[in-house]
Amino acid sequence: MRHLERLFGARRAGLRDLLFSRAPVLFLMVEEAFLLYVAVGLLRALTGRRTAGLLLRPMPITVSPRRRYRWKRRVLGWLKRFHAIETLTILPFSVLPASSAIAKGWIYDFQLWDLTDAEREAVELLRSERRPGDRLVLTAIGTQSPHKGFDLFADIYARIAGLRTRFQFIACGKFASDVSDYAAAFCEAGGVTVDRAVSDAELLGAYAASDAVWCLYPPVGDHASGVLGRAAQLGIPVVVRQGSLAHRLCIVENLTHVPATADGVAERLAGPLPPRDEARGRLAANRFARQSEATLRAALGLAARRAPLGG
Numbered sequence: 188m189r190h191l192e193r194l195f196g197a198r199r200a201g202l203r204d205l206l207f208s209r210a211p212v213l214f215l216m217v218e219e220a221f222l223l224y225v226a227v228g229l230l231r232a233l234t235g236r237r238t239a240g241l242l243l244r245p246m247p248i249t250v251s252p253r254r255r256y257r258w259k260r261r262v263l264g265w266l267k268r269f270h271a272i273e274t275l276t277i278l279p280f281s282v283l284p285a286s287s288a289i290a291k292g293w294i295y296d297f298q299l300w301d302l303t304d305a306e307r308e309a310v311e312l313l314r315s316e317r318r319p320g321d322r323l324v325l326t327a328i329g330t331q332s333p334h335k336g337f338d339l340f341a342d343i344y345a346r347i348a349g350l351r352t353r354f355q356f357i358a359c360g361k362f363a364s365d366v367s368d369y370a371a372a373f374c375e376a377g378g379v380t381v382d383r384a385v386s387d388a389e390l391l392g393a394y395a396a397s398d399a400v401w402c403l404y405p406p407v408g409d410h411a412s413g414v415l416g417r418a419a420q421l422g423i424p425v426v427v428r429q430g431s432l433a434h435r436l437c438i439v440e441n442l443t444h445v446p447a448t449a450d451g452v453a454e455r456l457a458g459p460l461p462p463r464d465e466a467r468g469r470l471a472a473n474r475f476a477r478q479s480e481a482t483l484r485a486a487l488g489l490a491a492r493r494a495p496l497g498g
Contacts, residue, residue: 188215190301194480195489206230211487214240217274218248225262232271239273239486241294244410245286246432263289273486277411282435292486294479298416300472306391310421311465313395322355323460325426326393327401328417331370331382332363334408336428340401341366341373343453350453351377359385359393390417399424399445399460402433403452409433419443422468424461426452440471 191197197213205212205227212231214224217240228238242248248259266272267289277296280287331337337358344356357379362370374380385393394400400418402425409431418425419442427433429446437444443464447455484491 190297194483195487209236211237211239211489213483213487214238216241216243218242218244221259225266228266228269228272232269235271237271237273237486237488239275239483242274242276242286242290245276245278245283245289246410248289249283249285260289267291275482275486278432278436279439281439282432292482294482295475296411296413296416297479298413299419300416300475300479302417302420302472307421307465307469309388310391310395313392317396320355322353323398324357324396325354325399325401325456326357326359326397328390328393328414329360330363331358331360331366331380333366334404336401336404336408337362337366338369339403339405339449339452341369341378344378345369345372345376347453350456354456355379357381357393357396359389394418394421394423397423398463399426401426403428403447403449404431404433405449406431411436415442420468420472422464422466424463426456440475442471443467 188197188199191213200208200212212227214220217224224240228240231238248256248263251257263274266274273292274290276283276286276290276293278286279293279295286293327335327337327340329335340356340358344350344354356373358370358373359381361384362380362382370380370382381389394417397418400414400423402412402415402418404412405428412433415425415427415433415436422443424443424445425433425437426445426447427437429448434444434446436442437446443461445455445460481491
C-alpha cells in the first residue's frame with residue numbers, strides 16, 4: 188500500500204468509493220474478496236469506470252479441479268470480455284502460462300521492485316559493517332511454519348554436522364505452534380532464532396546478514412514469495428524447490444538461485460553458492476518496476492509516465 192501511495196497517490200477506499208468513485212479502483216488481492224470484486228467491477232463497468240484486481244495466488248484458480256476453483260475460473264474468464272475490468276496476476280504468464288485464461292495481463296510481485304534507495308543503502312551499510320565469520324549464513328525469513336519449509340530447514344541443520352560446519356542457519360520471524368519440536372531441535376543444534384514479529388528495519392538487517400535466503404517451500408506454499416522478491420532485489424541467492432513456481436521465475440528472469448529437492452538440498456548446499464550481486468539485483472528491480480508500473484497505469488486508465496527530457 189505504501190508503494191502504491193508513492194506511485195499513484197493511492198488511498199484506501201470504503202464501499203461507497205468502490206462503487207461511485209470516478210477514480211480507478213484496484214483490488215490488492217482478488218482472492219480475499221472475490222464476489223465483491225466481481226460485483227464492483229460489473230457495476231462500475233456499466234458507467235465505463237475502471238476496476239482492476241490482482242491475483243496473488245493464481246495457481247489454485249488456474250489448475251485446481253475443485254468446484255470452488257472451477258467456477259471462479261469460469262467467472263474470471265468471462266470478465267475478460269469487459270474493457271473496463273482488468274484482472275492481473277503477479278506472476279509472468281511465462282512462469283504460469285495457464286493463468287492467461289483468467290487474467291488479461293500480469294505485473295511482477297511488488298516485493299520484486301519496491302525497495303527505495305534509502306532501504307538499499309541501509310542494507311549495503313549494514314553489510315559493509317558485518318564481521319565476516321568462518322561460516323556462511325542461510326536465513327529463513329518470515330513466519331516459520333511447514334508452509335515455509337521450516338520443518339525441512341530445521342531438520343537438515345539438526346541432523347547434518349557438515350552443514351553446521353559450513354553454515355550458520357538463522358530463522359527470523361514468528362514460529363507457528365506446529366513446529367515447536369523442530370524449533371527445539373534446531374536451537375539445540377546451534378541454530379539462531381528470532382521468534383517474534385520483526386520490524387522493517389530488522390528485516391533489512393536479516394537480508395544484510397545473509398549469504399543466501401531460504402525459499403524452499405513445499406507445494407502447498409507454491410506461489411509468489413515476497414521473501415524471494417526482496418532477496419532478488421538485493422542480489423542475494425535464494426534456495427528454491429526444484430520445479431516450483433519460484434524456480435521457474437528464477438530461470439525466466441535470470442535471478443540468482445540454488446535449485447534443490449527436499450531430499451537433495453543438504454548435498455546441494457555442500458557445493459559452491461553463487462555470490463551476492465547487488466548490481467544485478469538493482470538492474471532487475473529497475474526493469475521489473477518499469478514494466479509493472481506501465482502495466483498498472485494502462486489497467487487503471489492512467490496516463491503513461493513521461494520520460495525525462497534529454498539535456
